[in-house]
Amino acid sequence: MSILSDWAAYLRKRQAPMADRSHTYRTRAVILRRRNHGDADRILTVFTPNLGKRLLIANGARKTTSRKAGHLELFNHASLLVARARAWDIITESVTVDSFLRLRTDLDSISRAAYICELVDAFTAEDDDNQSLWSLLLLCLRELNTDSAVGDLLLRWFELHLLSLMGFQPQLFHCLGCGGDLQPVTNYLHLHAGGVYCPRCGETLPDTEPIMPEALKVLRHLTRTPWRKIRALQLRQSTERAIASILHRYLVYVLERRLKSADFLNRLRLAPAADSRISQSK
DSSP states (O other), X not given: OHHHHHHHHHHHHHHHHHHHHXXXXXXXXXXXXXXXXXXXXXXXXXXXXXXXEEEEEETTTTSTTOSSGGGSOTTOEEEEEEEOOSXXXXXXXXXXXXXXXXXXXOHHHHHHHHHHHHHHHHHOOBTOOOHHHHHHHHHHHHHHHHOGGGHHHHHHHHHHHHHHHTTOOOBOSBOXXXXXXXXXXXXXXXXXXXXXXXXXXXXXXXXXXXXXXXXXXXXHHHHHSOGGGTTTOOOOHHHHHHHHHHHHHHHHHHXXXXXXXXXXXXXXXXXXXXXXXXXXXX
16 A cells, blocks of 8 residues: 555656646737726736637736736736636736737727727637637737727728628628629628628518618628728728628627627717817807
């Protein structure tokens, strides 16, 4: 028995360093959302390249003396050292990789970044890694931080590529009914069916709506084109409003709920018009 006991002790000793190392892990993360917890802690919803979405706790992050707090701001891209725990894993160290300062100082950029992060949060489950989505998220945050003028066009491009990555891309190239190629004419959109019907298949169907050739053309172009070839694209206001409406309503249908950040974006767009009407009435 003593030989067996000695052998078991030897094995435990050999395995201990590996077990210790597994108690912590390093990861990069974008801070999607945060909420206060207890007297001084914060619970963070983060998205990572290899671990997917995670809920982590930053103990003492709300204290003025906390060294972690400045690295855990909303939208920050940070490098984290995390300790495994029974409930939420604990952030023990944090270092900023990209601070995205514009995304915390410019209202338009803040609202668009919040919208992007809310969509990523809404479409992902915990621990479901998606390297392509990580790359898409970082690309869009960096673009917004560099040039706020790309704003709404970037959001439309992001929405379509997010839908594609998550398996919800609408069918924009072939008729949902007959399967034929969609022609540059007025076709028929069916949001609940997730795509477009040709005139012959769609004009008598309930719950369809006409989609103009220009709007369909732009949606298709955004779907299959990398951002570097999109960023200089100029759209007519009517086309921009049409594709924004289509994608907003489709996202609401897929998620089965409205997005708070989308509603805020809409109010922000309406604010200048309201201010203009007020000034004209004086």
